[in-house]
Each structure stands twice: as C-alpha cells, then as structure tokens.
Amino acid sequence: MVKHTYQRGVEAEFLEAYEMYADALFRHCYYRVYDRERAKEVVQDTFMKTWEVVARGEEIRNFRAYLYRVARNLIIDEARRRKLRTETSLEDMREDSGFDPGEDKTRTLLDRMEGAEALKLLAKLSDEDQEVLMLRFVDELDPKEIAEMLEVTANVVSVRSHRALKRLREIMDEQKDA
Amino acid sequence: MHKRVRKLIKHLKSASMTTAEREHIREALFHHMEQHPVEEDALVRRMLQGGGTFRPEPKRQPIPLMRFAPALALVVLLAAGGGASYAAEGAVPGDLLYPVKIHVNESVRSVMVRKPEARAAWEAERMERRLKEAQKLAARGELDGEKSAQLSESVARQSEALALRINDIEANDRVAADEARVDAALTLATHNEVLSEIVAGSMMGESGSETEADMIIAAIQKTSESLAEVEEAVDVAAASLPTEDSEELAPREPPQEMVDAANRRYENAENTIASARLLLSENRENIGELVALQASRTLRAADEELHAGEADLELRLYAAATEHFTNALRLAMRANLLIEANLELSVEIEITHDGTAADGETTSEEEDATDNSAAPDATSGEGSDSSTTSDSDGEDPAADTETAA
Numbered sequence: 001m002v003k004h005t006y007q008r009g010v011e012a013e014f015l016e017a018y019e020m021y022a023d024a025l026f027r028h029c030y031y032r033v034y035d036r037e038r039a040k041e042v043v044q045d046t047f048m049k050t051w052e053v054v055a056r057g058e059e060i061r062n063f064r065a066y067l068y069r070v071a072r073n074l075i076i077d078e079a080r081r082r083k084l085r086t087e088t089s090l091e092d093m094r095e096d097s098g099f100d101p102g103e104d105k106t107r108t109l110l111d112r113m114e115g116a117e118a119l120k121l122l123a124k125l126s127d128e129d130q131e132v133l134m135l136r137f138v139d140e141l142d143p144k145e146i147a148e149m150l151e152v153t154a155n156v157v158s159v160r161s162h163r164a165l166k167r168l169r170e171i172m173d174e175q176k177d178a
Numbered sequence: 179m180h181k182r183v184r185k186l187i188k189h190l191k192s193a194s195m196t197t198a199e200r201e202h203i204r205e206a207l208f209h210h211m212e213q214h215p216v217e218e219d220a221l222v223r224r225m226l227q228g229g230g231t232f233r234p235e236p237k238r239q240p241i242p243l244m245r246f247a248p249a250l251a252l253v254v255l256l257a258a259g260g261g262a263s264y265a266a267e268g269a270v271p272g273d274l275l276y277p278v279k280i281h282v283n284e285s286v287r288s289v290m291v292r293k294p295e296a297r298a299a300w301e302a303e304r305m306e307r308r309l310k311e312a313q314k315l316a317a318r319g320e321l322d323g324e325k326s327a328q329l330s331e332s333v334a335r336q337s338e339a340l341a342l343r344i345n346d347i348e349a350n351d352r353v354a355a356d357e358a359r360v361d362a363a364l365t366l367a368t369h370n371e372v373l374s375e376i377v378a379g380s381m382m383g384e385s386g387s388e389t390e391a392d393m394i395i396a397a398i399q400k401t402s403e404s405l406a407e408v409e410e411a412v413d414v415a416a417a418s419l420p421t422e423d424s425e426e427l428a429p430r431e432p433p434q435e436m437v438d439a440a441n442r443r444y445e446n447a448e449n450t451i452a453s454a455r456l457l458l459s460e461n462r463e464n465i466g467e468l469v470a471l472q473a474s475r476t477l478r479a480a481d482e483e484l485h486a487g488e489a490d491l492e493l494r495l496y497a498a499a500t501e502h503f504t505n506a507l508r509l510a511m512r513a514n515l516l517i518e519a520n521l522e523l524s525v526e527i528e529i530t531h532d533g534t535a536a537d538g539e540t541t542s543e544e545e546d547a548t549d550n551s552a553a554p555d556a557t558s559g560e561g562s563d564s565s566t567t568s569d570s571d572g573e574d575p576a577a578d579t580e581t582a583a
Contacts, residue, residue: 010216011211011216014211015204015207015208015211018204018207019200019204022195022200022203022204023194023195023200026193026194026195027190027191027193027194030193031190031193040195040199040203043195043203044203044206044207047203047207048206048207048210051207051210051211051214052214054216055211055214055215055216055217056217057216057217119186119189119190121186122186122190134190137187138187138190138191165180165183168180168183168186169180169183172180172182172183
C-alpha cells in the first residue's frame with residue numbers, strides 16, 4: 001500500500017470538507033441572492049476566507065456553522081453596500097437574473113411551475129422565517145448549529161422554525177382557498 | 179408534514195451547482211491554498227488542540243498531551259517550537275524525537291481517523307512506517323539488537339491491529355476487506371525484499387548487525403506468511419467456483435463478488451502503476467541510471483500483466499484477471515519501493531531477477547554471496563518478474579559507484 005499523498009493532512013481534509021459542504025452552501029446562498037453567479041462567488045470567497053483562518057492556526061469549533069456564518073456576512077455586507085433591501089420580492093429577483101437554480105432538466109414543466117409557485121409563497125414569509133426554514137429543512141442543520149450561526153439560543157431556533165413552518169402552511173392553505 | 183410544504187422543500191433542495199462549476203471553484207480554492215500555506219506553528223497548534231477535523235460535530239476536548247508524551251519529549255517539543263513535530267516525522271528508533279513521532283504525531287492521527295476504511299489504511303501506513311524505519315536504520319548500519327526487537331514487535335502488533343481493522347470493513351464490504359488483506363500482504367513482502375537487500379548490501383559481513391537484521395526479516399516474514407495464508411484462502415475460495423470459461427457447463431453468471439474483486443484489484447493495480455510512474459518521472463535525476471532502468475523495466479512488466487488482465491476481463495474470466503492484476507500490483511509496488519528506497523536511504527538497491535542484491539557500493543563478489551536476501555515468502559513470486567538479463571548486473575558494480583543524491 002504505497003500511496004503517495006504529497007499533500008499534508010490539513011489541506012486534503014479541507015478540500016474534502018469543500019466537497020462535502022460546497023453544494024449545500026451554494027444552495028443557501030442562492031436562495032439569498034437569487035443570482036447563480038453571485039452565489040458561486042460567495043461560496044468561493046467563503047472557502048477562501050475560511051482557509052486563511054485555518055492556515056493561521058486559529059481554532060474553528062464548528063466548521064459547518066462557521067462556513068455559513070462567513071457566507072451570511074458576505075451576503076449581508078454586499079447587500080448593505082448595494083443598498084438592496086434583502087426583502088426584495090421573488091418576482092423582482094426572478095426578472096432580474098433569470099430564475100436559474102440549476103435544477104434537473106428532466107423534471108416536468110408542471111413540477112417546475114409548481115415549484116416556482118411555491119417559492120412565491122415562501123417569499124411572503126419574513127426574511128428571518130425564510131432563513132430558518134432553509135437552514136432547518138433544506139440544509140438540514142440541527143438547531144444547535146443554526147443557533148451558533150445566527151447567534152441565538154437553540155431554543156429560539158426551534159421556536160422560530162416551528163412557527164415559520166406553521167405560517168408557511170397557513171399561507172399555502174390561504175392560497176388554495178382563494 | 180404538510181404535503182405542499184414537503185414539495186416546496188424538495189424543490190428547494192434541487193438547486194445545486196454542476197460538477198463543472200464545483201470543480202472550477204475547487205481549482206481556484208486550491209490555488210488560493212497554495213498561496214496561503216499553513217504556518218508551521220499552526221499545524222502543531224492544531225495537533226495539540228486535538229485535531230480539529232472539519233466536521234459539524236463540536237470539537238472534542240483537546241487531548242491532554244501528558245497522556246501520550248514522555249516528559250522529555252514534551253520539553254523538546256516546547257523548546258523546539260513548531261518545527262518539532264515536523265522533524266519528528268523523519269525520526270527512527272534511537273532519535274530524540276522518535277517518541278514525538280509515535281506518541282504525538284501518530285496518536286493524534288489515530289484519533290482523527292474515524293471511518294473503517296480510512297482506519298485500515300492508516301494502520302497499514304503505520305506498519306509501513308515501522309518497516310521503513312527498519313530500512314533506514316539498516317542502511318545506516320545502525321540496526322542493532324534492541325532496535326530490531328522493538329521494530330519487529332511493532333510490526334507484529336501493527337499487523338494485528340491492521341487485521342482487526344480489516345475485519346471491521348468486512349461486515350460491510352467483503353471485497354474491500356479482501357483487497358486490503360492482499361495489499362497488506364504484498365506490502366510486507368515487498369518491504370521485506372527491500373530490507374533484505376539493504377541488509378545484504380550494507381552489512382557486508384559485519385556479523386553482529388546481520389543477525390539482528392535477520393531477526394526483523396524473520397518477524398516480517400512470519401507476519402507476511404500469515405497474511406499470505408489469508409490471501410491464499412481467498413484465492414482458493416475463488417478458484418473453487420465453477421470456471422466461467424468452461425463452455426460445456428450451462429453458462430452461469432459469475433458471482434458479483436468475484437467480478438467486484440477483479441475490478442477492485444484492477445483499479446488498485448492501475449493506480450499503483452500510475453503512482454510509480456509518476457514517482458519515477460519526478461525523480462529520474464536523483465536515482466541512479468540503473469535503478470531508473472530497473473524500475474521502468476519492472477513497470478513495463480506490470481503493464482503487460484495489466485493488459486493481460488484486461489483481456490481476461492473482456493472475456494469475463496475473472497479469476498484469471500484477478501491473478502494478472504495481483505501480479506501487476508506486486509510489480510508496481512516493487513518498482514515503487516525500489517525508487518523510494520533509493521531516494522530516501524541513499525543506498526542503491528536493485529532487486530534483480532534472482533533476488534540477490536547488487537549494491538552500487540559493493541564489489542562484484544558480493545553479488546553471489548548473499549543468501550538471506552532471497553526471502554522465500556509465499557507472496558513474492560520471483561518467477562513472475564520480467565526477464566532481467568544478467569548482463570547489466572555484471573556491469574554495474576564496476577561502473578557505478580554513485581549513491582543516490
């Protein structure tokens with residue numbers, strides 16, 4: 001078993017972590033900025049910045065939470081710079097950038113239409129609620145991790161996600177009845 | 179959960195990057211990492227903090243250093259600063275930093291490695307480390323009784339640990355476990371050969387060191403044999419299945435395991451050949467011309483075996499294919515170790531056709547005198563070696579007195 005791993009442990013591990021988390025991070029970013037290119041940039045910057053921290057030897061306790069936090073901050077900073085309100089409606093975003101989450105082309109048009117419809121409804125939730133729903137149910141982080149990321153307690157996260165889910169259901173039911 | 183909510187969530191999850199996009203970013207990231215290398219201090223700090231893997235679980239408690247490092251090593255570590263654990267990597271028994279290598283560096287890695295396959299790979303690597311230390315000492319002529327006892331015991335213990343790890347894999351992936359066993363057996367056998375050659379070449383009749391080295395060679399051989407038994411058992415089991423090439427029987431589908439094993443071995447052989455080729459091309463100038471020649475000849479033989487195996491695969495003769503791939507793997511490992519030994523130990527070693535050593539430093543009489551170098555262990559089939567003409571062997575001791583740089 002003469003393997004030649006010329007990379008030292010840390011670099012290889014870090015790149016493995018990239019493989020593990022990049023996609024989920026992209027998705028998270030995409031649903032914040034609704035711009036594919038921008039989302040990719042954020043992912044790249046996030047990993048690069050995080051690497052610099054690792055290379056300096058600083059401790060990162062919860063790696064995934066750290067990544068999300070860096071990404072979040074990048075997005076928020078940029079939004080502030082651009083003076084964009086983060087509550088831009090979904091329709092506006094879609095018109096600007098061409099809704100392009102990169103989904104599987106084999107899905108039926110109906111599916112995609114339904115999905116787009118559902119997203120519109122999601123947009124009716126507050127920013128906070130949207131975020132926590134994404135993190136909890138799409139990215140499937142557990143409340144403790146989300147708590148670290150958002151810098152609140154795990155309890156707050158649980159309550160928030162529960163409430164957000166309830167609101168989403170209500171909105172969907174409203175629309176159905178309308 | 180609400181049906182539409184579930185659908186929404188499913189839809190949201192579908193957003194992802196294409197493989198191309200992901201690769202593109204990875205490349206940029208890699209570049210960035212090269213520009214911002216890890217600071218030396220950072221690595222040691224990481225180790226002392228307890229590894230800090232990039233996992234979502236909260237960090238473990240830092241490993242208390244005192245538990246592993248003898249006080250002396252600790253003092254050395256602190257005094258020498260960040261560079262110590264690096265320097266330790268090259269240590270052999272008897273060196274001041276050797277305890278750091280074992281009790282700090284290796285311990286930390288052991289804790290960090292979790293998945294069964296990775297654990298097995300790590301234990302195999304550890305075993306190789308001990309073998310390489312023996313080779314290094316032998317090359318320096320420093321392999322005395324105490325060290326060789328220490329190392330042979332380590333090798334024995336390591337191979338036990340390795341066997342346990344392989345058993346762990348077996349439950350889920352029988353083919354991977356078998357592959358790991360074969361790999362380990364071949365590794366031991368190849369290292370054994372190299373060690374024998376070093377001993378034969380550098381001892382030059384210094385009786386004291388010879389017996390010590392013999393001890394360790396014997397220990398390795400014993401371990402090697404027990405692993406070889408396992409390999410044999412695997413082969414026997416495979417062979418007892420009806421052969422696919424007998425057309426008289428109703429054509430039966432070969433068991434999936436057999437197919438998987440053949441493919442696995444194929445992959446292993448191919449990767450090892452590629453890795454050896456790379457090593458050769460990167461180090462051509464640093465190893466002797468003869469070694470380079472030897473290595474490429476060996477690799478060519480490995481390639482031939484590989485192609486033969488591929489042909490068998492086409493014909494769905496899986497048992498025969500596996501045998502060819504095993505030979506290819508063996509040859510590739512040998513080439514690899516040849517080059518490595520020359521690079522790391524600054525001793526020219528050639529594993530010639532009949533197993534005797536031709537060391538660039540010895541005179542031509544040495545060639546025939548060595549008995550103990552032809553290690554007759556079950557797994558190294560010298561007969562399968564490519565036809566190495568003896569002409570070149572005769573020439574080298576006279577012509578070549580260089581040692582690898």
